[in-house]
Amino acid sequence: MNPTLRLVMFDMDGTLIDSQDLINEAMQRAFSQMGLPALSKAKVLSIVGLSLEKAVATLMPELTDKEVAEGAALYKQCFIAIRAETGGEGAAPLYPDVRNTLERLSQDDFLLMGVATGKARRGLDHAYQSHGIGKYFVTHQTADNHPSKPHPSMLNTALQETGVEASQAVMIGDTSFDMDMAKAAGFHAIGVNWGYHTPDKLGSADHILGKMRDLPDYLNSHWGTN
Numbered sequence: 001m002n003p004t005l006r007l008v009m010f011d012m013d014g015t016l017i018d019s020q021d022l023i024n025e026a027m028q029r030a031f032s033q034m035g036l037p038a039l040s041k042a043k044v045l046s047i048v049g050l051s052l053e054k055a056v057a058t059l060m061p062e063l064t065d066k067e068v069a070e071g072a073a074l075y076k077q078c079f080i081a082i083r084a085e086t087g088g089e090g091a092a093p094l095y096p097d098v099r100n101t102l103e104r105l106s107q108d109d110f111l112l113m114g115v116a117t118g119k120a121r122r123g124l125d126h127a128y129q130s131h132g133i134g135k136y137f138v139t140h141q142t143a144d145n146h147p148s149k150p151h152p153s154m155l156n157t158a159l160q161e162t163g164v165e166a167s168q169a170v171m172i173g174d175t176s177f178d179m180d181m182a183k184a185a186g187f188h189a190i191g192v193n194w195g196y197h198t199p200d201k202l203g204s205a206d207h208i209l210g211k212m213r214d215l216p217d218y219l220n221s222h223w224g225t226n
Contacts, residue, residue: 005223007164008105009139009155009187011173012117013048014195017127019092020045026082027059030074034067036060045196049118049177051148052076079123089123090130095194097213102136104216112162114139116154116171116181138162150180155187172215179204190218 013019024044031038039059047055056071057063063071082088105111114137117124121142128134139161141154159166166186171178174195182189183204191202192209199208207222209215 005111005168005170005219007112007114007139007158007162007169008219009114009116009141009158009169009171010137011049011171011175011178011195012115012119012124012127014045014174014197015095015172015178015192016098016115016133017089017092017094017131019089019127020048020196022079022082022086022088022092023048026075026079027055029078029082030056030071031060033074033078034071048196049149049173049175051118051143051146054148055118076120083126088130089127092127092130094131094133095212097211099131099133101212101215102133105219106136112138112164114141114158114162116141116149116158116173116178118143118149118177120144149175149177150184152181152185155181155185159185170219172209176201176203188222190215 010016013023024041027044028038043059047058050058052072052075053068057068105113115124119142121144124140124142139158141158146153155171159169170188170190171182172190172192173179174192175197179189179191179202189205190207190209191199191205193199202208207218
């Protein structure tokens with residue numbers, strides 16, 4: 001018999017909100033300011049979920065450590081500028097059925113929810129405030145205090161904060177980094193097919209979700225939660 005589900009962790013970018021245009025524009029601007037060639041949008045989105053310096057180094061492996069740090073700093077500056085121009089995460093829509101699904105899951109008093117994201121806490125708070133979804137989460141793991149995904153640090157800390165066992169927890173995300181992080185932490189791993197990695201890249205996922213509104217029923221069928 002499966003243990004009782006107690007904790008559901010969500011990735012943010014590509015899973016709950018569609019921030020691809022913001023991320024791509026900020027990275028392209030940063031590289032342009034460094035005199036580097038433009039990359040395809042698909043290439044930029046392939047690193048979403050990694051910590052910023054690891055993302056820059058992955059996109060431009062020829063850069064020195066100093067240049068990687070410069071690229072990461074420029075990305076932050078560009079993202080802040082774009083946020084001021086466009087509303088940032090407020091202009092990045094929630095994916096369909098996200099709000100209703102979070103509300104439905106929140107009705108189970110025994111179930112806790114959290115976020116594990118490559119965003120900085122400042123960006124996560126902006127997303128919360130813009131969409132009014134911060135109230136659903138009790139643990140908030142960001143790139144400020146952890147190694148990059150797929151290191152399990154974010155999920156291990158979420159378990160410590162909530163007192164939940166890994167066998168009682170699930171991670172939901174759109175990238176291979178999320179799935180590998182989940183497996184490294186002993187979590188059940190659910191991939192989504194609407195994010196920034198195609199389903200064929202989510203090889204370690206236990207399940208691929210086609211629509212967010214189907215999540216509660218899947219959890220109920222697997223764990224017996226509501």
